[in-house]
Amino acid sequence: MTTAPIEAPKTTAPVVASVRDLRVHFKTKAGIVQAVDGVDFDVRDGETLGLVGETGCGKSVTARSFLRLVPMPPGIAVSGSIMFRPRMRCSSCDGAGCSICGNTGRVVSICPACSGAGCDTCEQTGAETVDLLTVPERELRAIRGNRIAMIFQDPGKALNPALTIGKQVAEVFYAHRSDELLTSAGIDPASESLQNYVLRRRASQESRTPENLVLSLPPLRTRRNAISAAADAMVAAALNETQIPNPRAVMDRYPHELSGGMKQRVMIAQALACDPDLLIADEPTTALDVTVQARIIELINELQERHKTAVVYISHDLSLVRKVADRTAVMYAGRIVEVGESDQIFHDPEHPYTRGLIDAIPGASHERGRLAAIEGTVPELIDPEPSCRFSGRCAYAEQVCRSEDPQLEPIDHRQVACFIHHPPDHGVAPTFARTEQ
Amino acid sequence: MSATSASQPAVGAANESALRVRIRRMRELAANVLANPTTLAGLVVIVGMVGMALLAPWIVEPNSPNASQMPRDWGAIAVPPGSPGHLLGTTNTGGDVLYGVIWGARTSLRLSLIVVTITVAVGVAVGSLAGFRGGRVDEVLMRIVDVFLSIPELIFALAIAAVLGPSFRNIILALAIVFWVKYARIMRAQVMHVKQNEYVDAARVIGDSNWNIYRRDVLPNSITPVVVQATLDMGNIVLVGATLSFIGLAEAGLAEWGVLVSEGQSGISGGRWWASTFPGLMVFLWALAFNLLGDGIRDVLDPKTETR
Numbered sequence: 091m092t093t094a095p096i097e098a099p100k101t102t103a104p105v106v107a108s109v110r111d112l113r114v115h116f117k118t119k120a121g122i123v124q125a126v127d128g129v130d131f132d133v134r135d136g137e138t139l140g141l142v143g144e145t146g147c148g149k150s151v152t153a154r155s156f157l158r159l160v161p162m163p164p165g166i167a168v169s170g171s172i173m174f175r176p177r178m179r180c181s182s183c184d185g186a187g188c189s190i191c192g193n194t195g196r197v198v199s200i201c202p203a204c205s206g207a208g209c210d211t212c213e214q215t216g217a218e219t220v221d222l223l224t225v226p227e228r229e230l231r232a233i234r235g236n237r238i239a240m241i242f243q244d245p246g247k248a249l250n251p252a253l254t255i256g257k258q259v260a261e262v263f264y265a266h267r268s269d270e271l272l273t274s275a276g277i278d279p280a281s282e283s284l285q286n287y288v289l290r291r292r293a294s295q296e297s298r299t300p301e302n303l304v305l306s307l308p309p310l311r312t313r314r315n316a317i318s319a320a321a322d323a324m325v326a327a328a329l330n331e332t333q334i335p336n337p338r339a340v341m342d343r344y345p346h347e348l349s350g351g352m353k354q355r356v357m358i359a360q361a362l363a364c365d366p367d368l369l370i371a372d373e374p375t376t377a378l379d380v381t382v383q384a385r386i387i388e389l390i391n392e393l394q395e396r397h398k399t400a401v402v403y404i405s406h407d408l409s410l411v412r413k414v415a416d417r418t419a420v421m422y423a424g425r426i427v428e429v430g431e432s433d434q435i436f437h438d439p440e441h442p443y444t445r446g447l448i449d450a451i452p453g454a455s456h457e458r459g460r461l462a463a464i465e466g467t468v469p470e471l472i473d474p475e476p477s478c479r480f481s482g483r484c485a486y487a488e489q490v491c492r493s494e495d496p497q498l499e500p501i502d503h504r505q506v507a508c509f510i511h512h513p514p515d516h517g518v519a520p521t522f523a524r525t526e527q
Numbered sequence: 528m529s530a531t532s533a534s535q536p537a538v539g540a541a542n543e544s545a546l547r548v549r550i551r552r553m554r555e556l557a558a559n560v561l562a563n564p565t566t567l568a569g570l571v572v573i574v575g576m577v578g579m580a581l582l583a584p585w586i587v588e589p590n591s592p593n594a595s596q597m598p599r600d601w602g603a604i605a606v607p608p609g610s611p612g613h614l615l616g617t618t619n620t621g622g623d624v625l626y627g628v629i630w631g632a633r634t635s636l637r638l639s640l641i642v643v644t645i646t647v648a649v650g651v652a653v654g655s656l657a658g659f660r661g662g663r664v665d666e667v668l669m670r671i672v673d674v675f676l677s678i679p680e681l682i683f684a685l686a687i688a689a690v691l692g693p694s695f696r697n698i699i700l701a702l703a704i705v706f707w708v709k710y711a712r713i714m715r716a717q718v719m720h721v722k723q724n725e726y727v728d729a730a731r732v733i734g735d736s737n738w739n740i741y742r743r744d745v746l747p748n749s750i751t752p753v754v755v756q757a758t759l760d761m762g763n764i765v766l767v768g769a770t771l772s773f774i775g776l777a778e779a780g781l782a783e784w785g786v787l788v789s790e791g792q793s794g795i796s797g798g799r800w801w802a803s804t805f806p807g808l809m810v811f812l813w814a815l816a817f818n819l820l821g822d823g824i825r826d827v828l829d830p831k832t833e834t835r
Binding site (some may be wrong): 157159161231232233234235236239240242244247248249250251252253254257261262265266295296342357360 | 728
């Protein structure tokens with residue numbers, strides 16, 4: 091790629107996933123908690139979207155909704171939609187990047203219902219669109235780990251202690267790359283013979299005990315081993331990409347024999363193994379030492395550049411999000427209060443909550459002494475009345491803030507949900523001026 | 528073995544080293560279990576008993592036509608231990624105590640292995656289904672389990688065996704019917720706990736099927752308490768089985784410890800202690816040894832669990 095064309099600004103890139111009116115409710119003894127309460131945002135191709143907020147504001151639940159991982163119970167209802175537009179390898183450059191695919195190596199896959207003409211299922215975009223909240227389990231499984239991947243907060247908990255690293259990472263290839271496994275094992279994936287049927291089942295981990303017995307007998311044994319060897323080779327390559335030294339040795343290790351940073355590298359290797367369109371990183375460095383954090387973030391960035399993957403980066407660490415995210419969405423009490431370009435949001439926050447958050451970052455320029463904090467606590471989300479969720483802690487709040495829901499509305503290249511910026515039809519509008527006098 | 532480098536993916540090499548790692552780990556585990564002297568003592572007794580059971584035909588000549596029946600020597604009734612031809616004496620009906628003790632080990636081994644295999648298989652299957660599926664499936668299965676658990680196990684087994692008629696096969700059946708619920712309970716609790724782990728979510732996220740998640744993530748991480756319980760039950764089942772045959776639910780004259788104790792009990796007041804004492808001692812040793820081993824395994828595999 092010597093003649094890299096001028097890259098389009100990421101904010102105008104096509105949308106990979108759009109979340110609309112996402113609501114997730116949990117049933118607790120005290121009542122129904124509206125953990126996520128009408129969240130809207132888009133994730134654009136190749137960008138990093140930072141999702142920030144305090145503990146319990148619903149950012150992890152939002153992220154988990156992408157892969158339908160919200161546990162039911164205690165979750166009782168997930169509504170709204172998460173429209174996902176899976177992308178395919180660009181046929182003209184075979185993933186290398188060309189002018190047709192905008193140097194991403196991938197193109198939008200055509201809507202099967204209207205062959206690209208634009209219809210209701212694809213919202214007139216002509217691109218294949220899947221609602222992740224309603225897609226059948228079988229199709230969802232084909233998306234999980236393949237088109238959308240996820241990295242968890244604590245790699246120590248996200249790896250099965252009873253399986254070696256090699257076997258765990260191999261799962262993802264068995265689940266999504268069985269044809270490639272067969273091909274590199276010298277077996278024709280299209281062949282219909284009974285032998286190949288069993289081998290094919292093996293390569294997608296669908297073979298059961300009787301089949302496995304047959305596979306362990308001499309005639310098929312060497313081929314079975316060839317499939318395992320092919321998987322091992324793919325695993326080694328994936329681990330190698332995340333700069334794990336001596337991957338073949340690591341593959342025989344169990345998770346408890348690796349350091350936290352290494353474990354997270356393994357998770358990243360597995361997540362990016364199938365070259366997904368969207369990676370959800372749920373506080374991927376929170377459980378790691380500070381010194382390791384920086385290297386993991388670098389690694390994610392580097393791999394994101396290489397794979398052109400969109401990343402939803404969830405964190406409560408604002409200074410981190412400011413560094414890694416192209417755009418940032420600030421969540422508070424189950425809602426998004428402000429979303430826009432990271433630079434803009436961090437330099438010139440418009441929502442009082444965002445302002446409070448940014449002021450609360452302890453910086454080198456601050457004097458020693460008390461740390462800045464937002465007064466008050468996060469409200470309970472059990473059957474809330476219509477109101478700005480932040481009104482109880484907001485220094486500028488007026489009557490209208492306590493009785494009406496502010497909507498997320500655009501102001502100069504971003505969206506803010508606050509009556510200060512788009513005054514209500516009636517009542518006294520809050521202004522920043524009041525306490526700034 | 529030389530380290531396999533990433534550049535030469537040999538088919539056998541990677542597998543072989545994984546196998547070596549596994550063997551090393553098993554060896555470490557065994558060493559840990561046996562580091563405890565009481566566990567070691569238990570294991571020694573078990574090895575002796577099982578060896579005796581397996582080698583019974585070579586230690587004492589099998590009775591014909593039916594080797595599991597004690598031979599009757601009507602010419603030597605109730606002779607004391609040390610008599611010629613009857614090392615441990617005979618019963619009131621001329622049954623050879625040594626034969627009963629040694630072939631009784633074979634009967635006990637058969638009983639405990641069959642019952643533990645059936646109960647573990649059924650219990651793990653039912654418990655896993657209930658714990659993994661949850662919801663209504665769980666509700667229905669666990670109510671059935673509750674019904675089984677509400678009846679004291681000995682009385683329940685007794686009732687079933689009595690209804691089915693006196694035979695050793697029915698004792699096996701009765702014990703299998705009674706004991707599986709324990710495993711279902713343990714397994715369900717384990718699965719419900721394990722399936723909340725993040726690695727189960729992580730497996731779901733890469734697109735694994737439910738079956739593969741169960742087989743690779745849930746089952747291996749929840750089986751430990753079942754292994755411990757199964758070891759303990761290898762002892763308990765023989766104890767309960769001996770109780771049932773003592774009461775008379777096995778065929779008369781069967782080479783089984785409970786039957787032998789029962790045959791000898793009438794002689795105790797007359798000073799003929801041997802016919803009951805030796806088989807009784809065997810039952811005691813058998814149960815004790817498996818309990819010691821079970822506790823030892825639990826200490827190593829599952830250090831967090833308190834002794835139940």
